Amino acid sequence: MGAGEFELIARLVERMPEPGPNVRIPSGDDAAVAEHRGPVVITVDALIEGVHFTLPEFPLQAVGRKALGAALSDLAAMGAEAGEAYVVLGIPAGIEEDRLVELADGLAEVAAREGVAVIGGDLNRAPALLASVTAVGAEPEGSPLVARAGARAGDAVIVTGELGGAGAALRLLGLGRPPAEEPPPEARDRLLARQFDPRPRLAAGRALAEAGARAMIDVSDGLAADAGHLAEAGRVRLEIELEALPLDPGVETIAGGEGEARLLAAGGGEDYELLACLPSERLAGAREAVEAAGTRLTEIGTVVDGEGVSIRDAAGRELEIPGFDHLRK
């Protein structure tokens, strides 16, 4: 970055919450050093301007929040505890230092809320704004990590929270088909938060792991696609009922009817809810645990022998769910 790079880095680093005692060497060295009990869980996730978000529709703070939130969602999908994060920023010529501080504040907000230390990074010029986050977590004491493979015929398919909100929010931002109708202001704000402040389901992920989830993924590519990943990894078939999908308030209004809303819930990505398979006799316990973690659990289908995913409507018709491809559809 040339002159001023190191001052700018210092300015961004000072916005971050203090690292915990397990961090032996924080930001500012060639590499950071942290102690972990047991194996480390690591994921990388990048947000790129024009691909995953647009300016000025996304406030810079939202870019920071979403970059860290999305990476932590991958840890949630393993049932992991979040530990540290590392951030690569690419900065186009037009963005001023003060605006980068806004982005850092978005990162810091999520880091503080989720108890994550941001202890490393790399600052570069780039032709477009980019924020790539490496999130590091650990296996919680007493509950195993959950991979994508592991679903078995007879398992229940469940999802946390509500769906469709992130896709509907893109429409509110003018980044897709226009809304059929404007939602009430409160619903609007909550939907926009799906894009500007996605919540990684870390507590729910650990609760599901402890409650017996055998396969888990976060809904980032879209429910249908992510169910496909679980089916492929587990060599099973997931049968999902469209009617069962829990909808974010306001999605129906924006999509123009319940049918359209459920299609958005099935195909839209970035809701960052958790999709899991678990033995049906563990369902009641899992529901309680997920509610104790602050969200809800909805049973949306069943695992059977076979392969692939079917999503059927109330009349039993199998639906073709269009793929989700971020902003450029």
Add this chain to the structure above:
Amino acid sequence: MGAGEFELIARLVERMPEPGPNVRIPSGDDAAVAEHRGPVVITVDALIEGVHFTLPEFPLQAVGRKALGAALSDLAAMGAEAGEAYVVLGIPAGIEEDRLVELADGLAEVAAREGVAVIGGDLNRAPALLASVTAVGAEPEGSPLVARAGARAGDAVIVTGELGGAGAALRLLGLGRPPAEEPPPEARDRLLARQFDPRPRLAAGRALAEAGARAMIDVSDGLAADAGHLAEAGRVRLEIELEALPLDPGVETIAGGEGEARLLAAGGGEDYELLACLPSERLAGAREAVEAAGTRLTEIGTVVDGEGVSIRDAAGRELEIPGFDHLRK
């Protein structure tokens, strides 16, 4: 990335060397899981087209090699053992799948050579080619990690290998001032390898840690700037003799004389050699250990009380070293 993304990921992943037994969950899940003895050492480093390399001057394989090599160089600078790597790719519209396989082959070549597993990543469209690598390492048994702080007055300042080659190579590629004179073909190839296949000094880094290095950094921003980082972190002053800097063969030819060559060695970045401070009584042992690790050690200066860096020529004149700022000077 839309349809074809998962097939492409599979195609890239299959180029990578097999992960070792410490990798519990490799590529293909929400996150990867690896076991480490002791603390983890983590760094992130991004290469961005137009900032850190240009096309077509850099073969795609070189982009892959350099992305992983540069990240591993940060681990080398801690005296760490390299373990795993994670790769975020940003892919512009004009780059075909087969060319991405070349990039993957560059990553795989370095991964295999350095014994690193590439076990995670993220593939995205982007306005320019980008490769961001997270490298994870461990503290070697019996030798401590070495941070940037720790130099003390009286320590010797040493550097591994030779300097100036990476900067001279940019001139050969037409990405800087034209060469004063063309070097002989063998020197030319070795200089280009400084850009296309930089070697992280992992073995030398561990050897220096074991031999008593108290402060260490890799030469990525340029010797003068990186010496400044050691001085600042250790609250000491580094006095460096320009005459002592070891030069890559051919740098003098390209720079147009010894004086110019040494300025390039002091100011050019990306040589990925190690710069370290250690007690002078440990120098002989360190030299032997670094040579056993396949490179050489040169004493280039002394640590004194004070702050900052001075680089003096044979006449004792203090020099102003221009900062290194990658391609856009």
